[in-house]
Structures are given as structure tokens and as C-alpha cells.
Amino acid sequence: MRLLKRAGLKIKPDETGYKRTDASQESLQRRLAVLGIIVLVGFAVLFSRLWFMQIVSGNDYRKKAEGNRIREISIEAPRGRILDRNGKVLVMNRQALTISVIPAEMQDQKDVVIQRLSKLLGMGEKQIANKIEKSQSPNQRAVLIQSDVGEEIVTYVDEHQSEFPGVIAGTQPVREYPYGSLAAHVIGYLGEISPEALKTKKKEGYQAGDEIGLSGVEATYDSELRGKVGMTKLEVDANGNSIREISNVEPHSGENLQLTIDxxxxxxxxxxxxxxxxxxxxxxxxxxxxxxxxxxxxxxxxxxxxxxxxxxxxxxxxxxxxxxxxxxxxxxxxxxxxxxxxxxxxxxxxxxxxxxxxxxxxxxxxxxxxxxxxxxxxxxxxxxxxxxxxxxxxxxxxxxxxxxxxxxxxxxxxxxxxxxxxxxxxxxxxxxxxxxxxxxxxxxxxxxxxxxxxxxxxxxxxxxxxxxxxxxxxxxxxxxxxxxxxxxxxxxxxxxxxxxxxxxxxxxxxxxxxxxxxxxxxxxxxxxxxxxxxxxxxxxxxxxxxxxxxxxxxxxxxxxxxxxxxxxxxxxxxxxxxxxxxxxxxxxxxxxxxxxxxxxxxxxxxxxxxxxxxxxxxxxxxxxxxxxxxxxxxxxxxxxxxxxxxxxxxxxx
Amino acid sequence: MMGRVSGSAEFSPGLVRSSAPKEIMKRLPFRKMDKVLLFAALALGVFGVLMIFSATRADNPSTYYLKKQLMFLMVAMLVMFLGAAFDYRRIMPYSKIIYAVTLLLLLVVLFFPAIGGAHRWINLGFFPVQPSEIAKVVVILVMATFIADRHMEMGSNKEFLQAVCIAAGMMFFIFLEPDLGVTLSVFAIMIGMLLVGGARLKQMAVLMGGTVVIVAAAIGLKLLKAYQITRLLVFINPDMDPLHSGYNLMQSKIAIGSGQLVGKGLFNGTQTNLKFIPEHHTDFIFSVVGEELGFIGGVILLALFALLLWRALKIAVTARDSFGTMIATGIVVMFFFQILVNIGMTMGIMPITGVPLPFMSYGGSSLIVNFFCVGLLLNIGMRRFPQGT
CATH class of the missing domain: 3.40.710.10 (DD-peptidase/beta-lactamase superfamily)
Incomplete structure (x- = not known):
């Protein structure tokens, strides 16, 4: 209350300010000068630290930044199964060993890696290059090169990862058809989404590189069957070896489709x-x-x-x-x-x-x-x-x-x-x-x-x-x-x-x-x-x-x-x-x-x-x-x- | 052109209430305004908007943060003008009420739902308000009132203790939210203002000792959150846990260091674009500056801050009264502390405490409060002359 009263008085127009003695004015200036020096020292510290990090050690940090990669591996959601009217499984999924490539991580070694893959997989170099080209996914998404590869191939790539930058040996759920050609036209086949289809389907969450039903019920019921793709974010070093998992979103399987077909x-x-x-x-x-x-x-x-x-x-x-x-x-x-x-x-x-x-x-x-x-x-x-x-x-x-x-x-x-x-x-x-x-x-x-x-x-x-x-x-x-x-x-x-x-x-x-x-x-x-x-x-x-x-x-x-x-x-x-x-x-x-x-x-x-x-x-x-x-x-x-x-x-x- | 300062430009209590805005503009001593300070603040605000856009371009929609920050900046300009328009001395009689209302807000915010584990925001529907940001400037105003009222005689133990209590009351509530960053900011403001306000070194030593005891007791009683302790420990030894708490720090250092002399170019930071740095638009915005604009950009930013603080200190020295001096001092300390701790944090020489970088970090409350402070500085600066001259 006292404070308020006093302050209230001080605000009168002609009594502005507090009179200071010369001594107190000097003391104040000294104190503010000390504050100024502290500020100056602080800025000097920041400046030198910046100098040290960017100019002196800049190259080391740059190397670290270049080796720093996040790899996003989409975990394909198991597509819904397709059953006949009595519940017999016409289409199911199995885990296949796959060799995929992340184009962005191959960088300047692309040609050499394709050469090595070609030898390893017994595929033409052109064929591999085509697949990478065709995939039109410029991001971190893996492009499937070959499915159902032998276990020894997966092991080889794992053990020689440094020779295969950007190459991933992994597994992926793929379609399996126990009856082969049975009802093939009704069921339909899958393939990579085309750029045209992608344009119209992007809003529904389709991405470049997605497999999509191209005919039959695989196409008509694609959005129900496909489920939601999961995503693991890994931090990897320059050679593509994973250092740690950053995040993991589980895939969400699609719905099963029961057909009227017997x-x-x-x-x-x-x-x-x-x-x-x-x-x-x-x-x-x-x-x-x-x-x-x-x-x-x-x-x-x-x-x-x-x-x-x-x-x-x-x-x-x-x-x-x-x-x-x-x-x-x-x-x-x-x-x-x-x-x-x-x-x-x-x-x-x-x-x-x-x-x-x-x-x-x-x-x-x-x-x-x-x-x-x-x-x-x-x-x-x-x-x-x-x-x-x-x-x-x-x-x-x-x-x-x-x-x-x-x-x-x-x-x-x-x-x-x-x-x-x-x-x-x-x-x-x-x-x-x-x-x-x-x-x-x-x-x-x-x-x-x-x-x-x-x-x-x-x-x-x-x-x-x-x-x-x-x-x-x-x-x-x-x-x-x-x-x-x-x-x-x-x-x-x-x-x-x-x-x-x-x-x-x-x-x-x-x-x-x-x-x-x-x-x-x-x-x-x-x-x-x-x-x-x-x-x-x-x-x-x-x-x-x-x-x-x-x-x-x-x-x-x-x-x-x-x-x-x-x-x-x-x-x-x-x-x-x-x-x-x-x-x-x-x-x-x-x-x-x-x-x-x-x-x-x-x-x-x-x-x-x-x-x-x-x-x-x-x-x-x-x-x-x-x-x-x-x-x-x-x-x-x-x-x-x-x-x-x-x-x-x-x-x- | 403001026109000549006429006799009616003299200070009068009826000033703010009188006539149309145009009249006010004419009467205000804007001609004596510190344009260098204004330039530095505006440049920082625009710099911040640009860096926030660069940091959040990858988000969806890409201009979400840009638009919001631009909107905040415009509101902040208006608030800055308001902060300069009325005579700052008119605050003094209201300081107790302001202090009480702010304490109430700090109490109310504890009853709002926690976001990210902390009760920091009062959601007004259109705009979430962060009372702890307001508390910082209120601490400055209230302490300045008190110190000026006591003729800058903080050397007296009684006055010293009273001043400490003013700040401690705020700090207590802010710490409950919890918001360690603002708590520390208020602590720094208190120290700085006490020193300039005439406190003796012996008193300061006792205060520091007391603080250490309180903090030790707080840790002993588990009042500090586990992550806060971890962050402090990681600061002491960053290799202890490089993949979790230390991870942000490491990535931030890599970002800044890899910027080298000229940076990777605006919008081209790989660390930023690949989202290695979390919160790169708020607490770690300096990492983006360092990575994309390099040493040159970093130094320009530091220079702008230095310019701002230099002009603010100058205003503290030349202010016509102790109240103005103490306000300017508090603002200088507040800005300096936040700049030092935030930039130091991104470069690994300060602990991660969640202190935003003034004018640069994304956030409406903080930006508006900062510009309000600039407004106050301009206010004190342009009224430094005794009336009639």
C-alpha cells in the first residue's frame, strides 16, 4: 500500500525522476559497465565457439553430416487375404527374402553396385537399372530388385554391406496363390503404381513405389486390401549399416476379402x-x-x-x-x-x-x-x-x-x-x-x-x-x-x-x-x-x-x-x-x-x-x-x- | 515527419486518454526514438521468420509455421508500439496489481491440460497464451519499481531480501509448471537487477549459496523431473548417452559445424531437412542458422544481438530516472541470458534447458513479449530528456 501511494505521488508531472547524487550516478555507471563487460565476454565466448566449430573443426563436422543418414524403411502391410465363399484361401501372403535398393544412397557408386548386383542375382544390368529408373521414387524408399532370392544372397549382401551401399537385403510379404491360375481374372494381379494412377490416388495415401491391384478384385478392393504401410526410421552410417532405430510405426494389415466364388x-x-x-x-x-x-x-x-x-x-x-x-x-x-x-x-x-x-x-x-x-x-x-x-x-x-x-x-x-x-x-x-x-x-x-x-x-x-x-x-x-x-x-x-x-x-x-x-x-x-x-x-x-x-x-x-x-x-x-x-x-x-x-x-x-x-x-x-x-x-x-x-x-x- | 515537438508534447497524465491516434503520434517524442535499436529488433524478427520457414518447409502444409510466425510478428509490432506509446512511468502505481494478476495467471495455468508434460499454456481458443513469458517482463517491471522506489539501495539486507522475494514468488509458480528455462531466466534477471540496483558482492554470495542449497534439496526431494536431471548430467558428460538425451545435442553440433564458413545455403541444410534436429524451429533454430548460413550468418546474427544489447545498455545509462534504468537493465539481462544459454546450448557449451532464442525461436507469446520489451526500451530512450527540451 505504501509503495502504491508513494509511486502514485511520484507520477506527478513536475516531480519526474529520482534525483541522484553524483556519487550514486557514478556507482550506477560503474555497475552498468560491469554488466556491459559481462555481455561482451558472453558474446566473445559464443563467437569463439562458433569460430572453433565452423572454421577450425568444420571439416570434421561436415564429414559427420555426410555420413549421417536416416533410412526410412517402409514395412509393407500384409495385404488382406482373398477367400472363396466357403472360406478357402485363394490368395495369401508369405515372407519372401528380397533384395532392394535405395537409389539415393548409391550416389556415385550406382554403376558399380548395379554391376555387382547383376553378378550376384544373375539379372541383366540393364534390367536392374530399368527397375531403379522406373520406380520414380526419388526419396529414401527402397526399390525392390528381386524377390525370393536365396538365403546365401541375403547373407552375402549383409556381410559385404560396404560393397553394396544402398542395397538392402530383407524380407517382404508377397502374394502367394495356392491354386496358381484359379480365378486369376477375378482375383487379378498386382504391380507398381503408375505415375498417372499416383496423381489421382496420392490423396488416399498412395506413394510412389507402392504395389497396387491392377486388375480384378485386387484393383476394385485395393484400398480395403492394402492396409497401412508401417515405417521404421533407422539411422545409418555412410556405408548403410544401421546404427539405431529412431522410430517404428507398425504396419496395419488390410481387410480380408471373401468372394462369392466357390x-x-x-x-x-x-x-x-x-x-x-x-x-x-x-x-x-x-x-x-x-x-x-x-x-x-x-x-x-x-x-x-x-x-x-x-x-x-x-x-x-x-x-x-x-x-x-x-x-x-x-x-x-x-x-x-x-x-x-x-x-x-x-x-x-x-x-x-x-x-x-x-x-x-x-x-x-x-x-x-x-x-x-x-x-x-x-x-x-x-x-x-x-x-x-x-x-x-x-x-x-x-x-x-x-x-x-x-x-x-x-x-x-x-x-x-x-x-x-x-x-x-x-x-x-x-x-x-x-x-x-x-x-x-x-x-x-x-x-x-x-x-x-x-x-x-x-x-x-x-x-x-x-x-x-x-x-x-x-x-x-x-x-x-x-x-x-x-x-x-x-x-x-x-x-x-x-x-x-x-x-x-x-x-x-x-x-x-x-x-x-x-x-x-x-x-x-x-x-x-x-x-x-x-x-x-x-x-x-x-x-x-x-x-x-x-x-x-x-x-x-x-x-x-x-x-x-x-x-x-x-x-x-x-x-x-x-x-x-x-x-x-x-x-x-x-x-x-x-x-x-x-x-x-x-x-x-x-x-x-x-x-x-x-x-x-x-x-x-x-x-x-x-x-x-x-x-x-x-x-x-x-x-x-x-x-x-x-x-x-x-x-x- | 512527426513535426516539431510543441509545448503540448510535454508529459501529462491525460496523454493516453486524449484524442485521436494521429494526435498521439504527433505529440509523442518519436523523433527521439532509437532507430538503431528498432532496426536491430526488426531485422531479428524478419531473420527469425526466414529461418523458421527454412526449418519447417518440409512440414505439411509447408507454410503453416511461416504464416503463423508472420502473424505473430505483426501482432508483436503493434504491441511494440503500445509499449512505446504511453509514458513508462505510468506503470509504477500499477506494479502491485500487475504482479498479483500475473501470479494468478501462473496459478490458473496449472489447471490447464498439460502439453508435452507441462502446464504452460492457457488456451484462449484462438491463441494459446504462455503466462510464464509474460511473467518475465512483469518481474522486470515490478523489481524495477521496487528498486527505484528504494533509491537503488539494494545494499541494505532488508531491501535485498524483499527484492529476492518478489522474483522468488514468480519462480516458484513457474517451476511448478514446470518450465525450467523461464525459471532460470527470471533468476538471471533477478541477479542482474540486484547487482545494478546496488547489491553488495557479499549479499550475492549468500544468495548463490542459498540457491545451491535449495537446488540440492530439490534434487534430494525429487522435485526436479528425471529428464531435467538427465539433461544436466548429459551436459556434464555428453558421451554418457549419445543416442538419447545427448543425441539432439550431437546432431545440433554436427549441423552447426558442418555449416563451415558460408553454410550449405538457405533451405539446403541436410541436418535440418532430414529432421535430425528435433524442435529445429523452436529451441534449436540457431542450428539451422549455423548449418545453412555458416559462420558468416552466425556472426551476422550475433552482431544483430550485440547491437540490440549495446543500444539497450546505452538506454539504461542515459535513462532519465532509476525506474527506466532498472527496466532497461532487466531487459538487457533477460535477452543476454537467453541468447547466451540458447546459442551456447546448440553449440554444446550450455545445458539443454529449453530457453528460446529471442526474436528467432518460433512462438507467439515469446515474440510478442520480446517486442513489448523493445517497445519499453524505445519508450525509456525517447523520454530520457527532462521535459521542455
Missing amino acids: QDVQTLVEAALKSGVEAARTMQDPNSPKKYQGTGASAVVLDPKTGEVIAMASYPTFNLNDFTGGISQQSWQALTDPKNMYPLNNRAIMSEIPPGSTFKVVTALSALQEGIVQPNTVFDCEHAFTTGPFKDYPKYCWGTHHNIDLVNGIVQSCDVVFYTLGYQFYQRQAQNQGKPLWEWARDFQLGKTTGIDLTSEMSGRIPSPEWKKEFNRNNAQYQVWYPGDTVNMAIGQGDILTTPLQMAYLYAGIANGGKFIKPHVMKTLQTVDGKVAKTAPVETAAEMSLNPQMLQAVISALTGVVQGKGTASATFQGFPVAQIPVAAKTGTSEIAGKQPTAWFCSFAPAGDPKYVVAVAIEQGGHGGESAAPVARRILEKLFNLKPQGQIQPSVGD
Whole structure:
């Protein structure tokens, strides 16, 4: 209080400052001078220390700084495993011994180190240099040079580390595929992330040098499977010997992916498809001196009620193990060589082929819905279709069916029946009457991707006058939509293209009475401890309202295909169709300049469909003779039937 | 141009309250302001921003610290102006209240959540305030008031003890946070101000002896944190534990030494960029200077500091009254202690105590307080003449 009072007084304007005696002023100056000298001494100390460190010992410190390196070693997170629908492991991880290189640490010794590595690993120097160059990771990240090296190589590098600056001998989890090529197209392969992909994925935490799924579910579910990379920071000396660990972030494993694929069924489907192609290659093509080439084939098994893909096979196929630890140049060349018919392509979703007669269900159902025709409407097939403008340009049926109604037209795949319907559709559309056939086809979900959870799915094509105009925008004379365009489409020929999966989807929709459930291959995503993190939903993509009577008529016609006069009856001899009625349709589609593609689309049991099976053998002949036997083998497996010893090919469409 | 100093520029209690800012500017004796001191402080502030940017460029986003420090610098300028605008003698009557409020803040901060093991910040939401930084300048003001009020007669044992108690009260609370760096700073300020304030060497010897006893007792009673003891021990023998506590020190020395004469170039420090030095934007900012700008850069920085202290000492000598002298003395001691301990620490001749380098280390509270001190120095300097001249 006293202080405050006094101080308060002192602040009066005219009483500023404290008067000092000369003596006290002198004493103060002396004291401040002492303080000044202390400050001066302090600065002198700092200055000399700085001088000593930077000028006198600078070189020593610089050497230490140069030897000072932090090495960041990313510990790859174990990628999630991939299981089949019953929990069988299709893809797992194992620790592989690896040789990697940290480019930044090789510095001027790069060439020598590459030389030594080349000798040690038996790899070309160029190949190693390429890998380093290609990796585009300028940082401290290790570039994998070779996976699965021998233990002696790892030991050698460890013991001679000074000869290998920047080289790391270590382990890394790599993919292992116990079944080799099984479901290779669905699973997909891994590779280093491309610079383009990196640009868009950087935000999601992807880094240069990351392995990423490049196809199949490895690609679609990459972010779930990959987990989080761990990181160890090591301090190393100039030779790369680790001095100590600075920090360590444990990797976080990715989720396990359970597929809808049934390993057992998939195995059989792939084997059946392969023997189907091999059988086709023994058959003589009647239109050429050669046998059928069987350039590729695919098969899809769907559960129509859930959209689950039970099996999906594509031929030719490839061994996933070739990709482990980076695919060799040689293997990659073989896989991309046109001579080998592109084994990496998943033909079930990438092959766009005219569906041929398997499309007739769409024509029949559309015509029935439009009221153009009744199931018992009778047509006259005298081998050629010559109505209207087709008088001068007749279109031919593969047989001569005489008087035949719509139902039998489906059973025996009579083209004249469908030419007639197609022409009626053409005439109606010319008068703007009713819904055109191409719109019906699109309602049946053709001409667009199914949206399956796989990469590179093709959309196929449903031609229409608008499409034709746009497609030929530079060729005015080809822009006109002719009667033949609709008539061709009616039998699944001409410009129409579909993928095998789309056809399976179409038949699943029909089996479901017009309800299209989106196909998918992911069943669940599971955490490392087996808890289900996500279950694939049953997603209704579209629902058509179809007249049940008409639908029933068509389905029962389809069940006739595998019996009696049906185009696949020979193949299904001995198949218990009474217990398990099979609704099916054969197809043989023509592409100019190529041998025909054999189609077979089916579902069973017809009344309560459990499975849809679609098979396509490209340049493999007729549906009945090449595709139907494959489908029968698959159906036998699906319904646990005793396999028929010898399956007959069916002659016909 | 400030215009002529008119009669109305005379000191008057109503000054701060009166009229528009423009008027104030006109009336203030800014013409007599120490421009060399101002230049040194501003140069240091800009130097600091540049080095902080260099040290934190690798962070994400790279301009995070740069932007914040620039913002702090602008606030600090304003605070510096405020520190110079009013007549410093007006502080005297409020010194007890200021002291009480600061003690309260130091008490309140203990109830805020600990960051990095210490209760140092009061989070105001937009800006965390560090009361211990404010405490440093408050100790200076309160001790200056006391010493001036007692006519610089610290040679008397009673006055001496009272002055020690003023500082000790602050130190006690700051030590509880704990903030060893500021505690030591306050101790240094106290010693310096007592010496200049007329204390006798015998008194100082007793004070030092007492301190040693208290510290020994504190260690005995385990009041010092384990890491603080370790740091002190590592300072005595750096090879004892080179991979942990001594590691920072070793890396800092390598950084500075490897800078050699001209340095590795701004933004090019390998030690800095590879993050060998933790806290390189705060306590170890001098390592970045030494590494990237070399001996030349280091000497320029030391020269700027020397210039600042020289001008501040000059102001202490020429101040019109004891109060001004003591404030300037306290500020000189505070800056000098922090410069010596911080730079010495990065070069391995001082223990690692967590004392920031004035104007250079990243941190808002510290920067603002430092510029406030510069403002006070300018204030004392430009009012050194008796009125009317």
C-alpha cells in the first residue's frame, strides 16, 4: 500500500525522476559497465565457439553430416487375404527374402553396385537399372530388385554391406496363390503404381513405389486390401549399416476379402471350359478348310436371386504366381503377345460378341409384350425369309422348319420366326408404333455395363438409328437404318454386341421374372480377426413388369431346348430334366471374317432358378456342339450329379 | 515527419486518454526514438521468420509455421508500439496489481491440460497464451519499481531480501509448471537487477549459496523431473548417452559445424531437412542458422544481438530516472541470458534447458513479449530528456 501511494505521488508531472547524487550516478555507471563487460565476454565466448566449430573443426563436422543418414524403411502391410465363399484361401501372403535398393544412397557408386548386383542375382544390368529408373521414387524408399532370392544372397549382401551401399537385403510379404491360375481374372494381379494412377490416388495415401491391384478384385478392393504401410526410421552410417532405430510405426494389415466364388465350382468350370475349347479345336469348320480355332472362351455362373457370381472363368488364363515380386520381362511379353490370345483379359466381361440366337429370348418377350405375337402364332419357315424388301435379298434360316409356332421357334431356334418378328418391329418403329426392339433390349439391361465389382468391364452395344448415325458420322451413305438392321438384331446378329456376363445377367433377369439383381464377386470384407466389416448388398438394378403368362411361355420354351427337338437335346441326354428342368438357349453368332462363336445360356431349375450358367467359346463353332457340353458339365457339378461319361455335341444352331 | 515537438508534447497524465491516434503520434517524442535499436529488433524478427520457414518447409502444409510466425510478428509490432506509446512511468502505481494478476495467471495455468508434460499454456481458443513469458517482463517491471522506489539501495539486507522475494514468488509458480528455462531466466534477471540496483558482492554470495542449497534439496526431494536431471548430467558428460538425451545435442553440433564458413545455403541444410534436429524451429533454430548460413550468418546474427544489447545498455545509462534504468537493465539481462544459454546450448557449451532464442525461436507469446520489451526500451530512450527540451 505504501509503495502504491508513494509511486502514485511520484507520477506527478513536475516531480519526474529520482534525483541522484553524483556519487550514486557514478556507482550506477560503474555497475552498468560491469554488466556491459559481462555481455561482451558472453558474446566473445559464443563467437569463439562458433569460430572453433565452423572454421577450425568444420571439416570434421561436415564429414559427420555426410555420413549421417536416416533410412526410412517402409514395412509393407500384409495385404488382406482373398477367400472363396466357403472360406478357402485363394490368395495369401508369405515372407519372401528380397533384395532392394535405395537409389539415393548409391550416389556415385550406382554403376558399380548395379554391376555387382547383376553378378550376384544373375539379372541383366540393364534390367536392374530399368527397375531403379522406373520406380520414380526419388526419396529414401527402397526399390525392390528381386524377390525370393536365396538365403546365401541375403547373407552375402549383409556381410559385404560396404560393397553394396544402398542395397538392402530383407524380407517382404508377397502374394502367394495356392491354386496358381484359379480365378486369376477375378482375383487379378498386382504391380507398381503408375505415375498417372499416383496423381489421382496420392490423396488416399498412395506413394510412389507402392504395389497396387491392377486388375480384378485386387484393383476394385485395393484400398480395403492394402492396409497401412508401417515405417521404421533407422539411422545409418555412410556405408548403410544401421546404427539405431529412431522410430517404428507398425504396419496395419488390410481387410480380408471373401468372394462369392466357390473354389470347387470354379475349378470345375475352368477345367470344363478348357476341355470345351480343346474339343472345339478338333471340329472341322464346314465353311473353311481349317478346324475351329477356339481363340478364347469364358463362362459365368450366377446366383440370379442374389447376383452372386459363383464362378467366372476366362480362357486362356495365366498363373498369378508369375506376378509375385514383380513379373519378369519374359513372362510379361508372353502374356501380352497377340499370338497368345491375351490371357490377361477377362473375356467374361471384356469380350464383346454378337449374342446370336441367345438373344432371341429378348425378341420373343418383347414381341409378346408388344402384342405382336402370341406363343402359339404359327410361322412358315421354308429356309428363306423373303417378305417385303427381303424378296431380292433373302435372309436364310439355318434349317427348314415348315409350320412352326413361336414356342417351337425358340426350342428349335428357327431364324425365320424371328426375322418375321424383327421385320414387324421395323414396320412398327417406322410408324412410331410401340416400343422399338432396341429399347426393349436396353430394358433387358443390354448395351451397358452390369456394374460388377471388377475393372475393365465392357458395355457391349445395342444399335439404334441414332447410334448408327453417330457411329458413321463421317460416312453419310452408311447412316441409314435399314429393315435388315432390325431383322438382324432380332436374331442377335449385325451390330449388336454383348459380353458373356451381360448374357448371364439377362438370363438371370428372366429367371427372376424381370428383376435384375446386380452381379458382384465380393461377398464380405472381414477384419484380420475374422469379424465381418462389410457385406455386399443385394442390389436390384432394374425391375421390368413382364406378363407372367408370356414369361411362363418363353421359359417353358427354353426348357424344351434341352429335350426332344431342342437344339441342345443331344447334349443333355441322360440329364435328369424331370427333376431339374433346365431352361436354356443355344446360339451361334457370326462375325465377318471369323469363325462363329458358340453360345449357351441357361438357368436351372426352371421353376425355382438357383443358378444361371452362360458359356461362350469364341471361334469355337456352334452353340449346341461346343458350348452346350461345357454348360452341362457345369450344371452337373452345381447339382451334384454324377458326371456323364461322354457328352454328345448337339448339331444345329 | 512527426513535426516539431510543441509545448503540448510535454508529459501529462491525460496523454493516453486524449484524442485521436494521429494526435498521439504527433505529440509523442518519436523523433527521439532509437532507430538503431528498432532496426536491430526488426531485422531479428524478419531473420527469425526466414529461418523458421527454412526449418519447417518440409512440414505439411509447408507454410503453416511461416504464416503463423508472420502473424505473430505483426501482432508483436503493434504491441511494440503500445509499449512505446504511453509514458513508462505510468506503470509504477500499477506494479502491485500487475504482479498479483500475473501470479494468478501462473496459478490458473496449472489447471490447464498439460502439453508435452507441462502446464504452460492457457488456451484462449484462438491463441494459446504462455503466462510464464509474460511473467518475465512483469518481474522486470515490478523489481524495477521496487528498486527505484528504494533509491537503488539494494545494499541494505532488508531491501535485498524483499527484492529476492518478489522474483522468488514468480519462480516458484513457474517451476511448478514446470518450465525450467523461464525459471532460470527470471533468476538471471533477478541477479542482474540486484547487482545494478546496488547489491553488495557479499549479499550475492549468500544468495548463490542459498540457491545451491535449495537446488540440492530439490534434487534430494525429487522435485526436479528425471529428464531435467538427465539433461544436466548429459551436459556434464555428453558421451554418457549419445543416442538419447545427448543425441539432439550431437546432431545440433554436427549441423552447426558442418555449416563451415558460408553454410550449405538457405533451405539446403541436410541436418535440418532430414529432421535430425528435433524442435529445429523452436529451441534449436540457431542450428539451422549455423548449418545453412555458416559462420558468416552466425556472426551476422550475433552482431544483430550485440547491437540490440549495446543500444539497450546505452538506454539504461542515459535513462532519465532509476525506474527506466532498472527496466532497461532487466531487459538487457533477460535477452543476454537467453541468447547466451540458447546459442551456447546448440553449440554444446550450455545445458539443454529449453530457453528460446529471442526474436528467432518460433512462438507467439515469446515474440510478442520480446517486442513489448523493445517497445519499453524505445519508450525509456525517447523520454530520457527532462521535459521542455
